[in-house]
Amino acid sequence: MTPSLQPHNSAKHPPQIIHNDSLVLQDMLGVGAYGSVYKAYDQVSRQMRAIKCIRTAGLDSRQRAFQGHEAELHSLVSGHPNIATLHEVVEEDDFFYMIMDCGLEGDLFSKITERGGYVGKALAIKSIFGQIASAVLHCHSKGVFHRDLKPENIIMFGDVVKLVDFGLATTEPISSDFGCGSTFYLSPECQGGYVEQVTSFDSAANDVWSLGVILINLVFGRNPWKQACPRDETFSAFVLNNDFLQTILPMSDELNDIIKSVFCLNSKRRLSLPEFARRVQGCTSFTTAGEGSSSSSPRATAAAAGATGAETTPIRFHFGHDALLCNSRDNKAQSQGQDSGVCVELHSVA
Numbered sequence: 042m043t044p045s046l047q048p049h050n051s052a053k054h055p056p057q058i059i060h061n062d063s064l065v066l067q068d069m070l071g072v073g074a075y076g077s078v079y080k081a082y083d084q085v086s087r088q089m090r091a092i093k094c095i096r097t098a099g100l101d102s103r104q105r106a107f108q109g110h111e112a113e114l115h116s117l118v119s120g121h122p123n124i125a126t127l128h129e130v131v132e133e134d135d136f137f138y139m140i141m142d143c144g145l146e147g148d149l150f151s152k153i154t155e156r157g158g159y160v161g162k163a164l165a166i167k168s169i170f171g172q173i174a175s176a177v178l179h180c181h182s183k184g185v186f187h188r189d190l191k192p193e194n195i196i197m198f199g200d201v202v203k204l205v206d207f208g209l210a211t212t213e214p215i216s217s218d219f220g221c222g223s224t225f226y227l228s229p230e231c232q233g234g235y236v237e238q239v240t241s242f243d244s245a246a247n248d249v250w251s252l253g254v255i256l257i258n259l260v261f262g263r264n265p266w267k268q269a270c271p272r273d274e275t276f277s278a279f280v281l282n283n284d285f286l287q288t289i290l291p292m293s294d295e296l297n298d299i300i301k302s303v304f305c306l307n308s309k310r311r312l313s314l315p316e317f318a319r320r321v322q323g324c325t326s327f328t329t330a331g332e333g334s335s336s337s338s339p340r341a342t343a344a345a346a347g348a349t350g351a352e353t354t355p356i357r358f359h360f361g362h363d364a365l366l367c368n369s370r371d372n373k374a375q376s377q378g379q380d381s382g383v384c385v386e387l388h389s390v391a
């Protein structure tokens with residue numbers, strides 16, 4: 042069942058951080074399905090903090106426990122350089138607050154879609170992907186599986202990225218919470234299975250699948266498909282022909298080999314996270330444009346995209362309503378089994 046938490050209309054009613062005189066609340070950083078995130082200046086540490094505020098008024102005890110679970114798991118994995126440190130958790134009046142490291146440059150989604158992204162920048166892609174993989178490996182080593190890996194949940198701190206949002210995380214290595222996550226990033230088994238129905242799935246392998254989609258986002262600035270399910274034409278074409286993505290994207294043979302081992306329907310045969318991270322670092326070229334450094338021009342890669350005949354889904358570099366990477370915030374199939382429809386177009390965050 043989808044937890045029926047009320048979105049907190051915080052733009053109109055910014056929360057008061059009553060107990061904490063040291064925090065001076067500033068503007069809103071982001072809004073998610075369940076809460077809003079504000080920027081605040083901490084006069085004691087003299088650091089900016091992000092405060093995730095969730096309205097708890099009207100929630101039953103189970104729903105309140107859900108918030109506690111997010112904070113508990115986030116705290117368990119805090120301390121890694123690529124995970125936003127959770128400094129404090131406050132439950133007060135009608136709000137639940139999580140006070141953490143604050144990124145002032147937005148999330149990876151806005152970096153990819155609005156601020157140039159990483160298309161053609163192999164070194165930067167390796168750095169960003171390596172950091173994300175390191176964060177997720179750390180989580181897995183602590184027995185925490187994120188289940189909502191996507192660019193919106195990765196925050197920019199200059200050239201460093203940090204993972205946030207443990208709202209859907211679990212400590213169950215084998216899960217049966219089908220549909221838990223965001224549509225574009227869901228593995229087939231997390232949706233019940235592609236070929237045959239499954240009764241449970243491996244949480245670590247499910248995170249690896251989402252990382253595969255994130256790698257495509259980084260390299261090409263788009264999603265490979267709307268949803269990895271039988272009714273998705275692109276995904277079905279990929280299942281029939283594992284080289285299909287190479288026909289619509291200017292993907293190098295080397296990256297294609299990695300991607301095929303990540304988007305493996307049998308999660309037992311899917312690339313492990315350490316191996317996936319190692320293969321990405323060792324990849325000599327992600328695209329057919331043969332970019333080897335961070336200086337390749339997006340236009341050159343775009344031209345290569347045209348040359349490969351990507352007529353149905355051309356790569357575009359001017360993101361707007363008709364561009365190709367979608368913000369999954371709007372169509373989250375969040376916990377659990379709720380088909381929220383799909384959208385292939387990119388939306389800027391509302």
Ligand SMILES: Nc1ncnc2c1ncn2[C@@H]1O[C@H](COP(=O)(O)OP(=O)(O)OP(=O)(O)O)[C@@H](O)[C@H]1O
Pocket residue numbers: 070071072073074075076077078091093125141142143144145147148189193194196205206207208370
């Ligand atoms: N520590 C942070 N620093 C800067 N921005 C942040 C931080 N944490 C979150 N944000 C911004 O706020 C947005 C919403 O935060 P978060 O994902 O934690 O909320 P959510 O309600 O769980 O969202 P959703 O359910 O849509 O995933 C993020 O996508 C990001 O843009």
Ligand SMILES: [Mg+2]
Pocket residue numbers: 073193194206
């Ligand atoms: Mg989020």
